[in-house]
Amino acid sequence: MAGTNNALxxxxxxxxxxxxQPLHGYGIMQKVEEMSGKRVKLAAGTLYGAINAMLDKxxxxxLPEELDSRKKEYVITKQGKAVLTxxxxxxxxxxxxxxxxxxxx
Amino acid sequence: MSETKRKWFWAWDFDKxxxxxxxxxxAGKVLSxxxxxxxxxxxxxxxxxxxxxxxxxxxxxxxxxxxYLELTGNSGAELIGKxxxxxxxxxxxxxxDFELFSDVSSKVGHLNRLRVLxxxxxxxxxxxxxxxxxxxxxxxxxxxxxxxxLLIALGVLILFGFCRISxxxxxxxxxxxxxxx
Numbered sequence: 001m002a003g004t005n006n007a008l009x010x011x012x013x014x015x016x017x018x019x020x021q022p023l024h025g026y027g028i029m030q031k032v033e034e035m036s037g038k039r040v041k042l043a044a045g046t047l048y049g050a051i052n053a054m055l056d057k058x059x060x061x062x063l064p065e066e067l068d069s070r071k072k073e074y075v076i077t078k079q080g081k082a083v084l085t086x087x088x089x090x091x092x093x094x095x096x097x098x099x100x101x102x103x104x105x
Numbered sequence: 106m107s108e109t110k111r112k113w114f115w116a117w118d119f120d121k122x123x124x125x126x127x128x129x130x131x132a133g134k135v136l137s138x139x140x141x142x143x144x145x146x147x148x149x150x151x152x153x154x155x156x157x158x159x160x161x162x163x164x165x166x167x168x169x170x171x172x173y174l175e176l177t178g179n180s181g182a183e184l185i186g187k188x189x190x191x192x193x194x195x196x197x198x199x200x201x202d203f204e205l206f207s208d209v210s211s212k213v214g215h216l217n218r219l220r221v222l223x224x225x226x227x228x229x230x231x232x233x234x235x236x237x238x239x240x241x242x243x244x245x246x247x248x249x250x251x252x253x254x255l256l257i258a259l260g261v262l263i264l265f266g267f268c269r270i271s272x273x274x275x276x277x278x279x280x281x282x283x284x285x286x
Contacts, residue, residue: 009210025172026179043207044177045159049214052162072172 008087011050014040015060016076016084022063024071025051059083107137107147117223117266119158119191120273126156126193139186139193154195155203157182160218161190177205209281216274223267230260 008016011032018031028051029042042050051074054060059080063073076084114122126136129146135154138145161170174184177194182203185193196203206212234256241249 009208011208011211025176029176029180041201041207043204043211044173044180044182045205045215046207046211048173048176049162049211071175 007090008083009050010040011042011046012054013084013087015042015047015050015054016080019060019074019076019080022073022075024073026071028074054080107145108134109143109145111142112144113142115266116160116191116219117269119160119219123156123158126158130154130156130195135195136185136193139188141188152198155198156185156193156195157203157205159192159194159205160215160222161187161192162218163190209277213274213277216270216277220267220270220274223263223270227260227263227267230256230263232260234260 014032014036015028017035018028023031025044025047029044029047032040032042051060055062055074057079058077060074061077063075065072112125114125126144129136130149131152133149133151134146135149136144136156137147161173177184181199182194182196182205185195187193194203194205206215234253237249237253237256241253
């Protein structure tokens with residue numbers, strides 16, 4: 001999807017943002033809730049589906065597992081960052097046009 | 106004190122099954138064990154629990170399955186049991202509604218899993234049924250034809266289920282035309 005005009009879902013957008021630091025599944029849930037001021041609460045099925053879809057697209061990757069930890073951690077990839085940058089540019093356009101029209105600048 | 110009930114639901118009526126189980130919970134009986142057509146309930150405070158069902162993804166390895174179940178566990182849900190690929194979860198009610206899917210695209214994705222399964226099984230029953238009809242005319246019409254008709258009827262029924270799930274799916278997508286959720 002990189003490079004197209006497709007909008008990311010809110011869940012995918014926030015998961016990509018949260019993964020600028022390595023996190024496991026539940027860590028992503030908590031981080032996204034915190035970043036969005038408790039507005040976005042990811043359900044387990046939604047999060048797990050998004051993680052798998054993004055792994056397939058190589059937007060995120062699983063870190064090599066450490067011996068003492070059972071939980072898999074994920075982190076954003078270069079490709080994921082490019083997708084996020086494109087999405088932020090799209091959101092900026094939406095935002096600026098919205099302000100320009102409604103505030104009559 | 107627990108009580109066991111027998112009840113049959115078609116897979117494409119899973120939403121009705123889920124709301125029946127939740128009605129029981131609202132009345133003070135929460136699902137504690139589940140088997141093929143059997144439901145065991147134990148007493149709870151009325152409305153103490155919310156129950157959600159999911160057709161689990163066909164995960165390649167048991168490790169991914171474990172990882173998913175751990176994630177649901179971390180978010181406060183408890184796995185009651187599984188029947189084939191169907192998982193039953195319950196969670197104590199809080200200010201947030203218990204959902205396994207928090208946006209439309211993942212809800213649609215869940216229905217897609219079920220659609221694929223129904224389309225596959227339904228088509229298979231139909232093909233085998235039609236094939237049996239043609240063959241049994243030559244060999245054993247008395248025996249083969251009734252079985253073939255039964256298979257065709259089952260195939261048609263399952264494809265009806267496919268249509269119901271497709272309808273639910275299109276309703277979800279329609280709701281989403283104004284709001285991205």
